[in-house]
Amino acid sequence: MAEPIVRYQDVHKSFGDVEVLKGIDLDIFPAEKVAIIGPSGSGKTTIIRMLMTLEEPTSGDIIVDGTNLWKMEKNGRMTEANEKHLRSVRGDIGMVFQHFNLFPHMTILENCMTAPIRVKGEDKQEVEQRSIEMLERVGLGDKIHNYPSQLSGGQKQRVAMARALVMRPKIMLFDEVTSALDPELVGEVLEVIRDIAKNDDMAMVLVTHEMDFALDIADKVLFLDEGVIAEQGSASDVIEHSQNERLQEFLSRFRG
C-alpha cells in the first residue's frame, strides 16, 4: 500500500481541563475518502481543525506527507512549529466550513482568486480562467460577479468548495457542510461533493451526518465516540454490519 498522506499518531487534545480527544491514531491515504461520524461533542470537528492548523494538539503528532505539522527541527531539536513551518505544510490542505465563511466584501470570483494569486503567486489570467471553470463546475457560472450576500446558502457553500478547489489541495476537509442549510438545499451541495469525490484524486475527509451519502462515497468510515475512534472500516462494515452497541444506538437515530 502507498504511504499515507496524513498520519495521526496518538493525538490528544484538551480544552482547559477537558480532554476531548484521547489518543487518535489514523492514516489517510492519497485519494482516500474518509467519513467521520459520531455524536455531537465527540470531537469530529476538532480532529480536522487540528489538521487545518486551526487548533493545536495537546500531544501527539500529525504527519502530513512525511512532515510533522506541529513540530519542526531547530538546531537539531524538535520545537514547536512557527507560522512559516505551518504555512509550508498546510498549503496542500483545504477546508470547507459549516457556515461557509465566504469573504463578504469580495465578489464570488474574487473569493476564488485572492488566495491563488496572493498566497501562491500564480498568474492572474490563469487563476481567473481556472476560477471561472471551477465556478461553472459547481453550477455558478452566471454568478461570478455577485456578492455572497446575494446567494442562497446552498450556492454559498458551492462557492466555498470552488474557492478551496482552485487552490488545488491534496487533502480536502469538509466539516458538516450541509448542516447549516435548509433541507431542500442539501441535495445540490452533496451532488457537488459527489462529483468531486468521483472525479478528483484528492484525499477527502468529511465530517457528516448524512449516513447514506457517507455509505455511498466513503472508502473508510470512522465512528468517533467520546474522544476515541471506536470503530473504523469500510462504509458497509461500519454503517451496516457493526456490532458496536454505541454505534448501533447512534445510527438508529438516523433511521426512521
Next chain:
Amino acid sequence: MNPITDIAPQLFRGFGTTVTILIASAIFSYIMAFIAGLCRLSKNTFLRKFTGLYIEIFRGTSLIVQLFWLYYAIPILFDIDLPSNWIIGVIAIGLNYGAYLSEVVRGSILSIAPGQSEAATALNMSSFQRMRFVIFPQAIRMMMPEFGNYTIQMLKGTALVSLIGLRDVFYYGDIMRSTNLAHAPLIYVVVLIFYFILALPLIFLTRKAESIAKKGVAN
C-alpha cells in the same frame, strides 16, 4: 448689525484656521488611531500596555487641559522655542481623538467573525495577509461611521484652539462679542451656523458611511 454683511465676513477671517486645524488633526488622529489600535491587538505585552496607558490618559483627561499642558510643557520638556500654536493645537486634538478612535479600530477588528480568519488560514494566508485582505477591509467599513461621528466632534473641539491664541472662527466671534455686547446672541447664532455649515459635509459623509457599513459586511 447685519448678520450677513457685518458678522459673517468677520467670522470668515477665521475660516482657514478652523478648516486647516480640522483637516490636519483629523489626519493625525486617524494615523494615531490605526497605530494605537493595532498595537493594542499586538502579541507584544509591552506595546499593548504602553498604548493602553496612552489611550487611558488621553480619554481620561480633558482636551482643554491637554491643550494647555502641551502649550506650556513642550517648550520646557524639549527645550525648544514654542513651535507654532497651530501645531500644538493639531497635536493635542489629534492625540485626544486618536485615543478614542483607536478603540474604534480595535473594536471593529475584533468584531469580524473568527470564521473569516479561519477561512483565510485554510487558504494558507499568513497572518499579515489575513489582516490585509480579509479582516482589515471589512473592519474599515465598520469603522467609517464612527470615524465620521468623531470627526464631527473634532470640528467642534477645534474651537478650543482660540484659547491658545489661534484666530479661528470662534476667536473672531468672541472678539466681535466683546466690542458689541448687545449683539452677543446674534453673533453666536451666526457662529453656530458657521460650524453647522462646516459640519454638513461631514454629516452627509457619515450617513453614507453608515449605509455602506450596513450592506458591506453581512454573511
